[in-house]
Amino acid sequence: MSDPRIIFDDVSVDFETERGPLRVVDGVSLSIHDQEFICIVGPSGCGKTTLMNIVAGFLRPSSGRVTLDGRPIAGPGRDRGVIFQEYGVFPWLSVRDNILFGLRLKGRRVAASEQQRVCQKYLDLMGLADFAQAFPKTLSGGMRQRLAIARAYAAQPDFLLMDEPFGALDAQTRSKMQDLLLEVLKRERKTVIMITHSVDEAMYLASRIVVVTARPARIRSIITTPPAYPRREALHETPEFGALKAHVRDLVMAEYEVQQQLSSTVSNAA
Amino acid sequence: MPTPAQVGSKLTSLLFEDRLATDILRSTQRVTLGVLLGILLAVPVGFLIGWYRSVRTFLDPLINFFRALPPIALIPLVVVYFGIDEPAKVIILFYASFFAGVIVMYEGVAQISPIFIKVARTLGASDHEIFFKVIVPLSMPHILTALRVALGVAWATLVASELVAAQQGLGALIQSAGAFFQIDVIYVGIVCIGTVALSMDLALRVLTRRLIRWQDRVEAQ
Numbered sequence: 001m002s003d004p005r006i007i008f009d010d011v012s013v014d015f016e017t018e019r020g021p022l023r024v025v026d027g028v029s030l031s032i033h034d035q036e037f038i039c040i041v042g043p044s045g046c047g048k049t050t051l052m053n054i055v056a057g058f059l060r061p062s063s064g065r066v067t068l069d070g071r072p073i074a075g076p077g078r079d080r081g082v083i084f085q086e087y088g089v090f091p092w093l094s095v096r097d098n099i100l101f102g103l104r105l106k107g108r109r110v111a112a113s114e115q116q117r118v119c120q121k122y123l124d125l126m127g128l129a130d131f132a133q134a135f136p137k138t139l140s141g142g143m144r145q146r147l148a149i150a151r152a153y154a155a156q157p158d159f160l161l162m163d164e165p166f167g168a169l170d171a172q173t174r175s176k177m178q179d180l181l182l183e184v185l186k187r188e189r190k191t192v193i194m195i196t197h198s199v200d201e202a203m204y205l206a207s208r209i210v211v212v213t214a215r216p217a218r219i220r221s222i223i224t225t226p227p228a229y230p231r232r233e234a235l236h237e238t239p240e241f242g243a244l245k246a247h248v249r250d251l252v253m254a255e256y257e258v259q260q261q262l263s264s265t266v267s268n269a270a
Numbered sequence: 271m272p273t274p275a276q277v278g279s280k281l282t283s284l285l286f287e288d289r290l291a292t293d294i295l296r297s298t299q300r301v302t303l304g305v306l307l308g309i310l311l312a313v314p315v316g317f318l319i320g321w322y323r324s325v326r327t328f329l330d331p332l333i334n335f336f337r338a339l340p341p342i343a344l345i346p347l348v349v350v351y352f353g354i355d356e357p358a359k360v361i362i363l364f365y366a367s368f369f370a371g372v373i374v375m376y377e378g379v380a381q382i383s384p385i386f387i388k389v390a391r392t393l394g395a396s397d398h399e400i401f402f403k404v405i406v407p408l409s410m411p412h413i414l415t416a417l418r419v420a421l422g423v424a425w426a427t428l429v430a431s432e433l434v435a436a437q438q439g440l441g442a443l444i445q446s447a448g449a450f451f452q453i454d455v456i457y458v459g460i461v462c463i464g465t466v467a468l469s470m471d472l473a474l475r476v477l478t479r480r481l482i483r484w485q486d487r488v489e490a491q
Contacts (some may be wrong), residue, residue, distance in 0.1 A: 057392075076388070077394065081392060081393075082388070082392040084385060086385055091484050091486065105396075106396065106399065108394065137485075
C-alpha cells in the first residue's frame, strides 16, 4: 500500500471555556490513504466537526500533529475542498459565478475558456444548467447543496471534506445526492472525509467507517467495509453487509447513550 | 393657520418668483455634499470598527459620545473654526451624516457571517481577494442603508445648519418667514423639505433594488 496522505498522530484538542479547558478530541491517531472514502460517525456534539476543522486548516491541535503528505497542516488551501453543513453558497453571485469563484482567483491562472468549460461541466453534472443565471435565493435546499458541491469540485481539490452535507435534505433528495456523489467519484478519484450521524449513509458510501466516542472524541473502532458495487443492492441482500451494519449501529448507539448522559449532567450542573 | 389651498398657491407663486427654486437647489446641494462626504468617511471607519474587535472597544464609546451631541449645539464652535460661509453649513451636515452612517456600517459589517470567508479561504482566496470579492459585496446593502439613514438625518439637520448666516436655502427660508410671521411660507418650506427628502429616498430605494437584486428581502404586505 502507498504512503498515507493524511496522518493524525495522537491528536488532542482542548477548548477554553469559562469553567476551564474542555477536552473535545482525545488521542486520535488515524491514517488516511489516497482515494479512500472515510466516514466519521458518532453522536452529535462529540467533536467530529473539530476533526474536520483540523484537516481543513481552521484549527490547530492542542497536542499531537496532523500532516498532509508529510507536512503539518498550516491553514486552509484549495487542495482541500470543504462542503459545510450550512452550504455557504455566496448569495450575491449567480449560480454560474459561484462555481467560477475558485477558478477566477489570482493564484489559479486558469484560462478564461477553461474556466467556462469546467463551470459548464459541473453545471451539467449537478443538474444546475437551467439555473446558471439565477441567484441562490431562488434555489431549493437540495439545489443549494448541489451548488456547494459543484463549487468545491470546480476548484479541483484532491480532498473533499464534507460535514454532514446531506443532513438538511429530505430522504429522497438525500439518496439522490449520495448516488450523484458516488457517480462523480467514479470519474474523478478523490479522497473523501465525510462526517455523518447516519449509519445507513456511512455503510452506503464509505470504504472505511471511523466510529468515534462521546465527548471527548476518541476512536472507538475502525471498520473496513467490503468493496461491493452496486452497493445499494449489497446493503439489502448480502448477510455479511447486514451483520456489519448491525454491528456499526450497536457501536454508535452505545456512544449516543453516553453522550446523552453527558449532556444531561452538563445541563444539570449549569 | 393657512389652509392647504393657501399654502399651495403660495408655493406656486414663490416657485415662479425664482427664489424658491434657488432655495431648493441650494439646500439639496448642501445635503448631498454633506451626506457624500459623511458616508465617504463612514464606510472605511465602519469597516475598521466592524471588523476589528479592538478598534471597536476603543472607538465605540467615542462615537456614541459625539453622536449624542445635537449638531445645533455645535454651531457656535463651527462658526469659530470654519466661519460663516458655505463650508460651515456643509460641515454640520457632514457631522450628522457621518455619525448616522458609521453606526449602520459597523453593525452591518459585524454581522457578516464568517462562513463565507471560510468558504473563500478553502477555495484558495487571498486576504485581498476575500476583502474585495466577499466582504465588499456583502457590505453593499449596508452602505446603501447607511446612505439612506444619513440622508434622512441630514435633511432633518438642514434647518439647523442654515442657522449659520444663510441667505439662501429652505432652512433660511423658514427662519426668515418665522421672523416675519409668514406662516404660509413656513409651510411651503416644510412641504419642500419633505418632498425633496422623499424623492431622494425613493431614488435610493430604486438604486438599492437594482444594485442588490440578489438579496432575499421580505416585502411588507
